[in-house]
Amino acid sequence: MSLPDWQVVKPFRDILYHKADGIAKITINRPEKRNAFRPETVFELNEALNDAREDTSVGVVLLTGAGPHTDGKYAFCAGGDQSVRGHAGYVGADGVPRLNILDVQKLIRSMPKVVIALVAGYAIGGGHVLHLVCDLTIAADNAICGQVGPKMGSFDGGFGSSYLARIVGQKKAREIWYLCRQYNAEESLKMGLVNTVVPIEQLEAEGVQWAREILDHSPLAIRCLKAAFNADVDGQSGLQELAGNATLLYYMSEEAKEFHSAQREKRKPDARRFPWLP
Numbered sequence: 512m513s514l515p516d517w518q519v520v521k522p523f524r525d526i527l528y529h530k531a532d533g534i535a536k537i538t539i540n541r542p543e544k545r546n547a548f549r550p551e552t553v554f555e556l557n558e559a560l561n562d563a564r565e566d567t568s569v570g571v572v573l574l575t576g577a578g579p580h581t582d583g584k585y586a587f588c589a590g591g592d593q594s595v596r597g598h599a600g601y602v603g604a605d606g607v608p609r610l611n612i613l614d615v616q617k618l619i620r621s622m623p624k625v626v627i628a629l630v631a632g633y634a635i636g637g638g639h640v641l642h643l644v645c646d647l648t649i650a651a652d653n654a655i656c657g658q659v660g661p662k663m664g665s666f667d668g669g670f671g672s673s674y675l676a677r678i679v680g681q682k683k684a685r686e687i688w689y690l691c692r693q694y695n696a697e698e699s700l701k702m703g704l705v706n707t708v709v710p711i712e713q714l715e716a717e718g719v720q721w722a723r724e725i726l727d728h729s730p731l732a733i734r735c736l737k738a739a740f741n742a743d744v745d746g747q748s749g750l751q752e753l754a755g756n757a758t759l760l761y762y763m764s765e766e767a768k769e770f771h772s773a774q775r776e777k778r779k780p781d782a783r784r785f786p787w788l789p
């Protein structure tokens with residue numbers, strides 16, 4: 512299977528951003544830090560994800576980490592960059608402490624495109640939560656998943672714990688957080704943390720294959736399904752997403768168009784044209 516002819520969208524400092532054939536590929540590019548993110552990395556991730564969201568030709572986003580590093584090791588992401596962790600978060604060049612990866616988590620979940628994490632090597636701490644919030648995860652056979660917060664002074668009580676528990680169950684989620692163990696690809700697959708495991712050299716090709724299959728399907732159906740899956744867990748914001756899609760579909764109907772035209776034309780709408788379906 513051929514890989515797409517990836518085109519650089521825009522040069523960034525901490526990430527790479529490519530697009531081709533309806534697929535956007537975002538690569539965290541700090542292999543010397545096991546692809547840990549600092550505030551600037553997160554701003555760039557936000558910008559690229561928003562671009563992919565706004566691009567009507569893009570249906571699938573692949574999120575991955577650059578590697579291997581010069582020591583031969585791979586990482587999807589090792590979480591927040593501990594060398595810039597300050598008093599109230601991760602401190603960027605502007606001196607402001609932030610936990611802005613939370614914005615990226617929300618964007619990945621709410622954007623009406625399918626986000627697939629391609630995990631090679633370490634997905635640890637905030638990097639583990641990052642793959643968790645993606646719609647799908649394809650793991651390389653060298654993937655290592657785990658949380659580290661309680662052993663280094665952090666925790667993610669949001670998606671990182673409650674959504675994790677939805678995925679692997681309460682007992683397993685508590686084990687993952689309380690013991691801070693590392694789980695290999697097969698163990699991660701067994702507990703439902705990842706969708707499939709492939710040899711490392713096939714990781715990108717597998718992601719592209721999944722993306723192409725998704726792109727052959729109905730964008731609106733997948734959009735509504737994503738919102739429906741989210742609504743089950745996301746409370747009012749999940750309902751808002753789902754209902755937004757109902758409004759979008761209603762705007763596209765003849766019925767909504769007739770009522771809108773009638774208002775603009777200052778006439779009575781022809782309501783009787785439209786059925787009250789059972």
Ligand SMILES: CC(C)(COP(=O)(O)OP(=O)(O)OC[C@H]1O[C@@H](n2cnc3c(N)ncnc32)[C@H](O)[C@@H]1OP(=O)(O)O)[C@@H](O)C(=O)NCCC(=O)NCCSC(=O)c1cc(O)c2ccccc2c1O
Nearest residue numbers: 544545547589590591592593610612633636637665666667
């Ligand atoms: C990921 C590892 C298990 C890999 O171990 P390995 O032995 O293979 O590699 P090294 O440890 O030698 O690392 C190589 C090189 O990379 C640097 N590095 C690795 N991880 C980080 C990191 N997170 N930050 C900065 N730098 C990192 C390491 O220093 C080495 O550099 P040298 O120059 O010394 O060669 C292992 O590396 C590891 O355990 N890493 C740390 C994992 C970690 O603590 N992550 C942070 C968890 S907390 C978090 O991510 C987090 C972020 C948020 O924004 C949140 C927001 C809101 C709520 C919660 C949040 C949150 O918990």
